[in-house]
Structures are given as structure tokens and as C-alpha cells.
Amino acid sequence: MADNNIISFPPLNATCANCRWSRFCVARALEPETRPQAAKNLVCSGPLRRGAHLFRQGDELKSLYIVRSGSVKAYIDNEDGCEQTVAFHFPGDLLGFDAIAGDMHQSSAVALETTAVCSIPYARLTAVASEVPALWNELMRSAATQLIAKQSHALLLGQKSAQARFATFLLFISNRFAARGCSRTEFNLSMSRQEIANYLAVAVETISRLFTDLQRRGVLEVDRRFVRILSLDALNELAHDGRSLGVSNA
Amino acid sequence: MADNNIISFPPLNATCANCRWSRFCVARALEPETRPQAAKNLVCSGPLRRGAHLFRQGDELKSLYIVRSGSVKAYIDNEDGCEQTVAFHFPGDLLGFDAIAGDMHQSSAVALETTAVCSIPYARLTAVASEVPALWNELMRSAATQLIAKQSHALLLGQKSAQARFATFLLFISNRFAARGCSRTEFNLSMSRQEIANYLAVAVETISRLFTDLQRRGVLEVDRRFVRILSLDALNELAHDGRSLGVSNA
DNA sequence: CGCCCTTTTGAGGCATTTCAAACATTGTGG
């Protein structure tokens, strides 16, 4: 429907032509040939430094964000001041989705390293989407993917031992890198031990001990934030020893 | 846009006219006067018994479901066989969303008590939505609301003590009942101790002890699955003592 | 070089799990 109307909404795909991650991003809903060349309105942020916030819990919804390079941590905090990291995001990931329900961000997003993002005014996004239904579909898929990820996170926190959580985390990172064409077995973590600990809901000291243990057992090689996985099989093994609390469905 | 087209998609709103929860459901995206009277195609299931599944993890996506009466548990399970309850659903809630990403359900849904649901063929839903953009918006809002809920669940599992989890759970149930016009302080739980335990990721025995403790301390009155909250203030208090693992954002 | 923050390592403590057993409730078939 009305492909020729897309031209009136240049912001969405303005700079997608030269983006190597457009295949992984909601922009794939727009056929390349329909993407106008005019790169005017899509706000592509200059690099954010580690610690810079894309948005904070409580901020009004203005834009959604897509990671272009670098990585981002999403976290929420309580009235009590305690906080929980709910996701790590990498290039192609859509952020800020949870603000749609109440026009207000329900989580905070902060750059873990030097990071670039595309900022998409939400009003623009819905305007384009009503012209290109495929974009609605893509947005729904993105939301559904995030739901699945959060369910896995709940299973991780609810059913796995500290060691299994840690192994699962490493495999998660490994897979994300592999999906982007990077090495599955060697990478630099963009998050600190503290940040890993919070995401996995264990103490920092536990993470430190696990790094040491797995290195001693020949599963990993670690140097500060650099990790080399020596045995993916061993990691997979470790990732699967559960605790099985209150299981019940026949 | 094209309100007169809606008539060609009767299924969605077929029986919404006489549904007391339509205000809480995605159907609210459709103006009452635009809802056709012809109640033909919307599959409204006859009552499901406790234990009956709406769908299982791995099933092909055919429909989304809206709870009409009763309640539903959503859970996922591992390769290892351990399982994690990820949500409890009540009238008006949309289920099956996580199947959209890969055309396959990524969680299972099972009735907790005698339950009726509206079954909406997904193809129909998207067809109607492309005619009525407000429906897309409503679907997105629903997805975003579920994302927020799952983030809260992660914070619950990651940062709270068993007691705080339990208090938070009771307040959650209390609020859901209140939102539906039922008593905030007296209700019958539709889930077993085992199911509560799994959702909160603690041992069944811990739940049992917590019920006993809170009753002894005069916060609750409990008789099997019937609960009377004697002090909402005390519960709120209990819900907020955290553990604060690895907090770090300045 | 010296300060600060992150990471590591050790020892002890505690919340929660596990294990075990009694008890209550529900469902079933005679």
C-alpha cells in the first residue's frame, strides 16, 4: 500500500543505506529501493561516552533508539534505590519500547562504551508505520523478541545456580558476537564485573570467583575484560545445571 | 480512516458488546459504535478446566488469546526440564504475544481455574489492524505493558528477599482484583502454593512458612486459598526490603 | 608518582534450600 508515500517520511531510513546493521534492525521492513536517499531528519547521535544516558526512567517518551555501534545497558530501579539490570543491547537492537504503554520511560538506558544510536521520534515512527504495515509487523516482532529474552532472564534468575547463570551469560554474549560476524570465542566484554553481577543477581565477588574457577578448570582464558572461551561444550554443560524449585506441570 | 471497512472483519469484536472487560482489553481500540452486532467468527472458547492448555511452547502460532474469565498461568521450560512461571493472567489480558517473533509459541499457557478465553486468529488481527491503526497502537501498548511487568518480575527475582517477593506478589494480586472492581483485601487465590513458589522462585516450604508467619504477625488471615489482608501498609513495608546486589550507577 | 576504583581472595555468617515426616484435602472406585 502506498509505497510512494514513504518519501514523505524520510527520517526513518535516512542513513540506513550506509549502515551495516540494517539487516538486523526494524529498518529491514522498508525495502531498500523505497528508502529515499535524502538523509535529513533521522537523528543519528554523535558518539556517546561510557556512562552517558539515552534516557532515564521517568523521562517522557520522545523517541525510540536503535543501537548503531557499541553497547547499552537497560536497568530499572525501585523506590528503595536498589536497581536491576534488565538487558544488554547491541547493534541493531531497538530500545525504549517499554515507554509506549504510558508515554514515559519505565527503564533507564546507559552506554557501556563509546556508542552511537539512531534516534527515531516515536510520532514519526507510527506515522510511517501506518503507511507501511510491514513496519508495524517488524515492531511487533521486535517487541516479541524482547519479551522472549526477558522470559529467559526470569528463568535464569529463578532456576539457575550462580555458576549456571554465569555460563549462560557468557554463551549469550558469545552468540551475540557470532550473530554479528565476530568471533564466538574471543571478545572484549563491555561491562564491568559489577554490571555482570547485577544482571545475574549475584554478588560481585561471586563473579570474580567464577572467572577464576573457570580459568583454573581450563574452560576460559581471562585477562581483565578480554575473554577467550576454550571449551564451548564445557560452558554449555555448566549452563544447564538447574535447581528446579517448585516444578509442577504434568 | 475507513471505519466502514471494519464491518468486513467481524471476528474481532463479535462478542465484545456483552463483555464486561472490553474496557480493559485491546478491543477498546475499536469504538463501540463501529463494532458490528453480528457475532459470528470470534472464537470464544467454552470453559476450560483447570489444567487445560491454551497452547504449549513449540506450538505453531495460530491465534492470540484474551482472558474473558478465570485466570491463566504462563510458563517456560528448559531443555533440562526445569520450568519457570513467567506470568499470571487475568480477564482482559492478551496472551501468546511472544509467538509473533518466530511464528511459534515460546511459552505455555494453562488455565488455573475454570476459564474462558477469546481466541483471535492472528492473521485476522493483523488484517483488522491494517484498517484500524488504533488497534496496532493498542497491541503495542499491550506488548509494552507486558515488557514492564517482566522487568518488574526480574527486579523481584533479582533484588528481593523471599519475604519481600511474597509481599509483592500479594499486593500484585490485590491490585489486579481492585482494578477489576473486586475487593482489594479479600480474595481467593487461583494458584497453588507450588505455583506461587515457582513464580517467586523459592521453595514451596518457604511460601508455606511465609503464610504462617504473616498470619501470626496479624498481617493476613489465611484459610487454604482464601486470603484476607489485614494491613496493606504492613505488606507494603515488607515488599520493600531489598538486598541490593552489585548496585553501581552514579 | 600517587590516588581511586575495580578486581581478587579469604573467612565467617545467614537466608533459604533440602530432607523427612505428619497432616489435610481432594478425587476415585467399590
Added chain:
DNA sequence: CCACAATGTTTGAAATGCCTCAAAAGGGCG
């Protein structure tokens, strides 16, 4: 309608994984 089995709940006592506290070691950066 009752015995009986199966399942769900409660309670106690012991075990343990992980946290907390403390302190040293290692890098990064002005």
C-alpha cells in the same frame, strides 16, 4: 458413603550456596 490413594500443605531440623565483611592486589589516569 466410605476407604484409599494421590496430591497438596505444614512443620521441624540439618545442610549449603552465596552473601557479607575485610583487606590486599592490580590498573587507569591526572
